[in-house]
Amino acid sequence: MMEENKDSQDEVKDADQKHQRAQTLQKGSLEEAGKTFTQTGNLETHMRIHTGEKPHACLQCGKSFTATSSLKTHMRIHTGEKPHACLQCGKTFTQTGSLKTHMRIHTGEKPHVCLQCGKTFTDTSYLKSHMRIHTGEKPHVCLLCGKSFTDTSYLKTHMRIHTGEKPHACLQCGKTFTQTGHLKIHMRVHTGEKPHACLQCGKTFTVTSNLKTHMRIHTGEKPHACLQCGKTFTKTGHLKSHMRIHTGEKPHVCLQCGKTFAVLGNLKTHMRIHTGEKPHVCLQCGKSFTQTGNLKIHMRIHTGEKPHVCLQCGKTFTDTSSLKTHMRIHTGEKPHACLQCGKTFAVLGRLKTHMRIHTGEKPHVCLQCGKSFTDTSSLKTHMRIHWRETFRGSSVSFA
Template structure:
């Protein structure tokens, strides 16, 4: 029935073969297709001539549609063997091998293989960002970038590693992840012998040779090697925190900080100590923990020569020499080296005890005291004597014990 405006099957007469062929198309109307493809009325002489002239085009169109729906790819690249449904797609692909880039930007002279890529590039110069996120209002110069951005809000990660099951929002990030697993490093620096798993990392590395810092902060001229670093820096001044936790609503200025925060909710601790099995959210935390086992203390005080596991511990120690205590209690005037020390002190005035033991329900002013208390329940004693092997919950307890072996008696009458 030609009056039916929504049909799935359209019949074309292919003149070359004198037969009827049916192909399932995308529910277009017969009437619209007759008007747009074959003319309004096939009974006029002029229109018959038009149809006759277009027989080959109709046949070609039919074959093209069949390939789309059947997945057949008849056009093959002689260089790499990749196949395409459309001849035009093959032609564009071949430019990868020939290096041909016929579409040039009139503003900066940069060339592109496809006209569409040039159009998107030109928006960098015009500032046009026609694609806006419905969730946060952020705008983008191309639809693909918007689609990837929206996954931040939806949490969608459609690209999964077949080896370890880890999922990613971008296909490119998955590809880089897979190269890390396989050890593939296809991108080589022209200045030195270093190789890299992605072109982006190579470009960042090359800046170390050139010293280039193309991204400048408009307020006081500070320069950055990466546009992303500039954007993150600008958020310090604007206070923008676009990355929001779906669990508790807390916002962050970096996506990385959000991911680390989300591990608090999930309990994920992917980094494990090979010596004792203790797990950590951050690789850096694991590295610091491993120094307990190795005894490595790479951070040295220039005033007294004392060494530390962590740089933060060294900085705190140096304040003993300088006497610096920048944080002062508004209630009693007591001063502290650390803001955290002041916060814990203020809980004495407020009576606040936020840290609760899951074993017995006892509450504490600070997380450190809770952790030490929990060791009573778990029996954990991470500090052991190198002389006799005796173990202690606290490092201070170990230090006192070691004096038995050294004979040290620091306290005089």
């Protein structure tokens, strides 16, 4: 009986000691952080935040945690288990907290507010990243080039520039992209979707940036200025191409003849000389052209339009080059010189014809007698001899 009483007293004593330890720990917690707990186990786990102790280690990757529950949640990364499912869209998550945050997409709830600009967010982490816009903080630095970012996800995407990794592939054509957003935009090439419409003319675009650039046609805005001549442009690409006029750079080379061009589009047009391709066809006479501009000028033959007027004599022309050549009659300018005899010409074609005097070339042949000439006008004059002979022959026969 005495032994039983002793055991009972020892149990009470142990309970008192445990209670005192809990009170001591709780008192310590209040002193350190002021946070309180209902159970000593929770307090002990909490204290590891202050001590840095992480006794629960992952056997697969070695990462350690303060609590077993955190380790259990972490293990789902390795197992792929996502037990928390969204009842609205079926998406699954490893943690209830992640599911709770996700549900705000459906409810529209954004409880985390930026005190500087009023923008709201579904998650505190998004608010934290957003705040760096105001503070200018960019704590995530690329170790290869030194560029810094507000968020780790931006750094991760940026790293693909250095690694060349493009994990997002188009299932239709196989083209790969660094970001899902870029893949989504690319898919519109296949679907034909153009969700961004111009409110002024109704033209639609696949991306907002193209719509923004297009709007400058209506507003007349040209924000990109050449620092050398002051000319302005709607796009940076146009400014970049223009700068080659000043630098003389012509990076686009024709692999067949070696001719170089400042703009890729000009090289593509030039290639049609070699391929013989003339995709722009006149619907009235069937004549085809390498460029739309040439077709447009040609159409004036049918319409009779001559919009380019000589200010000195009033003569009109279908294109600016013809007007420019005509103006040399008034100015007396003859910019095309023969390198052999020094004779000058207002028109390049006349110089080419003149050169046949030196080369002896006579490409224009009379089909009746075989005599050849340097130019068509000489052939035409010669043909009158045959026409007269034919006329005389017809007169004799008639008589």
